[in-house]
Amino acid sequence: MAWNGRLQPWFDRANFVIKPSLKTRLVLMSLFVAALPIALVSFMLEHEGQETLTAEKTDKLFALTHILDEELGPGGFDGLLADLPSGTSDRAAAVRYLNGKLRRITDEVAHADPGVGVGYYSRKLDAIISYGPSEQYGGTVGQSITAGHPGREVLDTGNPKIAYGSMVRGQVLNAMLPIKRHGEVTGYIWANEFTEAVERQKDAIREAVGYGVVAGLLLALVATFFTSRGLTNDVNLIIRSLDQMKADLRVTVPPMKNELGDIGNAINRMAQDLLDARSLTENVLSSVADGIIAVDLEGNVLMFNPAAEDLYNVAGKDVIGRSYQELFEERKGMASVMLDTLKTGRSHIGENLEIASLGSDRKITASSSVLRNGEGQWIGAVVVLKDVSERDRLMGQVMRADRLAALGELTAGIAHEIRNPLTSIRGFMQYLSENNTVEEWREYAPLIIRQVDNLNHIIEGLLVFGRPWPPRIARVQLNRLVEEMAFLTKGKSRARIDLDLGDDVPVIDADGEALKQVLLNLLINALQAMGDEDSGVVTVSTRRKTDEVMIAVKDNGVGLPDKFKGKVFDPFFSTKPAGTGLGLAMVLRIVDAHQGTITFESKEGVGTTVTILLPVARKSIEETVS
Structure with a gap:
């Protein structure tokens, strides 16, 4: 008997799950698992760093504007212009005068924080009053800002503003503070810094975060590598053990730690269960008296038990794995049953075969069916051969x-x-x-x-x-025949005869006169069972049952004791004093001659029901009663 072939699909499925590069998948998965949070954290750190840098720059620049606002004094530009010598009231003179007063302040603030530019703008004069450091930007004094300059928004709204963009100085981060005196916006103060410097600081943050990400990924890769190496070593050990189990289920997975140890123990238990099941099944198949043969989808022999060896007079080891049809096609009838099931999927039950074996004719019954695996997939066919020679004898x-x-x-x-x-x-x-x-x-x-x-x-x-007699077969209207016989027997008793005739009862092939004799016997027996009581009722029913018709005669008479039920169709058995006991025996012969069946049900004190089933069409009109 071949068992390894049946276990092979299970091992193949196990290897299919494990064989792809587990180490590679673990490394990739770990990198993904590590890279995702690292990337998210680095993005958040970078974002937070840039936001913090921007906020820090903004706070610093606005702090400088507030210093300049305090230095301007409570009177603002108007307070300073109050000291302007008389006779100099033109715009240019006012700008030069204010610049002389404020240039020192803007230069000091600018020089204290290299890279920063600060200054004043007058709304009334619509001109830059001072821009420090003056040695670089003094030439802008007296100029007006453009209509789209963010300073216009500060002058109009009176709200501070921070802006990125190209301004008088170039690409800067510009903090602008409105100058408010006596509830009126008289100008604004700015403090700005080149965005290039800001971007350099942001790049430094990005670089630091990038180094952290790389370092984290390298650490994760190293940790994953060493972890996966130990894990894959254990997995490969399980794989090698499974490969060895294909040939020998007594092989076990060596002890391991953690969850893989539990898996190995589970595999060992399963292998032991399979070994026990195989041993039990082999013992059963070896001990059973019926021959059992199984083939795969290609018709090659998978199983050949000792009883089959005896029937075929061949050793099982000589046929396992070989073509069943090539081996036994010369054995009349033996191959056709199982190979027909293998080809069509149709099962066979109790097919009678005769084979010449060991010099004597043996009668065999063969039952075949489709062979399926645990998942219900069709994997072959199996036949059970029973030697019924002794049973028939x-x-x-x-x-x-x-x-x-x-x-x-x-x-x-x-x-x-x-x-x-x-x-x-x-x-x-x-x-x-x-x-x-x-x-x-x-x-x-x-x-x-x-x-x-x-x-x-x-x-x-x-x-x-x-005496054998051939039925005279003709087309018979069953309902009409029942009505006729009920009419003829009505006067033989005071009991009532009711008819329950089906509308769909067809014309049947039958001997009408013989059926009349059947109905006459049954009706007379039913009427005699009720005597002359007025409460007696005989019901005759007809129905169509697919390819058959049913006739049922039911009475509510005295019924029959259980001890007599098995003898009602025996010749000369009768419970009536004057009866010959041949009536129901003749009924049985007529029903058999019509290829029908008859059943007798009776309960003492309740009544009796006789049911007859007759085919609508006979299989062979030439058949005779034997």
Whole structure:
């Protein structure tokens, strides 16, 4: 018997799951798992760093504007212009005067923080008053800002503003503070720094974060590598053990730690269970008396138990893995059942076969079906071969014994039925032999004739029962026949006969006269079972049952005790004092001749139901009653 082939798919599935590069997948997965949070953290750090840098620059620049605002004094530009010498009231002179007052302040602030530019702008004069450091930006004094300059928004709204962009100095981060005196915006103060310097600081943050990300990924890679190496070593050990289990289930996975150790223990337990199951199944298959053969989808032999070896007179080891059809096609009938199932998927139950084996003819019954795996997939076919030679021989002996017993009962019944009239005739003749008067002959002669008629009636019944006769098949309207027989028997009892006839009962192939005899016997028996009681009811029903028709005769009479139910169709069995016991026996023969079936159900004190099923069309009109 080949078991490794049946276990192979399970091992293949296990290897399919494990064989792809586990180490590579673990490294990639770990890198992904590590890189995602590192990337998110680095992005957040960079974003937060840039936001912090921007906020720090903004706070510093606005702090410088506030210093310049305090240095301007409470009077603002107007307070300083109050000291302007009389006679110099033009715009240029005012700008030069204010510049002289404020240039020192803006230069000091600018020089204190290299890279920063600061200054004042007058709304009334619409001009830059001072821009420090003056040695670089003094030439801008007196210029007006453009219409789109962010300073215009500060002058109009009176709200501080921080802006990136190209301004008088170039690409700068510019903090602008409105100059408010007596509730009026008289100008604004700015402090700015080149964005290039800001970007350099942001790049420094990005670089630091980048180094951190790389370092984190390298650490994760190293940790993953060493972890995965140990893990894959354990997994490879499990794989090697599984490969060895294909050939020998006694191989075990070595002990390991952690969850892989639990997996190894589970595999070992499963292998032991498979080994136990295989041993049990092999023992069962080896011990069973029926031959069992299994083939795969290609028709190659998977299993060949000892009983099959005996039937085929061949060793199982010589046929495992070889083509079943090539090996046994010369064995008449043996290959067709299973190979037909393998080809069509159709099961066979109890097919009778005969093979020549070991010099004697053996009768075999074969039952085949599709072979499926645990997932329900079709993987082959299996056949069970049962040697019924001895069973048939014993059944033949039993049947002969039954026939002899039935013949004995029939003989005893005939002897009993004939003995009573013969005894009466002998008694009458003995009496008449001693009395020679004509009157006595005239008195007893009719009695003797009646007894002879009884004998003749019994003999005629036996002749009819025992003589084969061909049914005269014709097309019969069953419902019409039932109505006719019910009408003929109505007057034989005070009981009522009800008809429940199906509308769809078809015309059938049958011997109408024989069926009339069947119905007449059943109706008379039903009426006699109820006597002359007015409450008696006989119901005759007809129905169509696919390819058959049903006739049921039901009464509510006295019923039959259980001890008599098995004898109702036996010849000469009758519960009626004057009955011959041939009526139901003849009914059974007629129903059998019509290829039908009859059932008898009775309950004492409740009633009896006789049900007959007849085919609508006979299989062969030429058949005769045997």
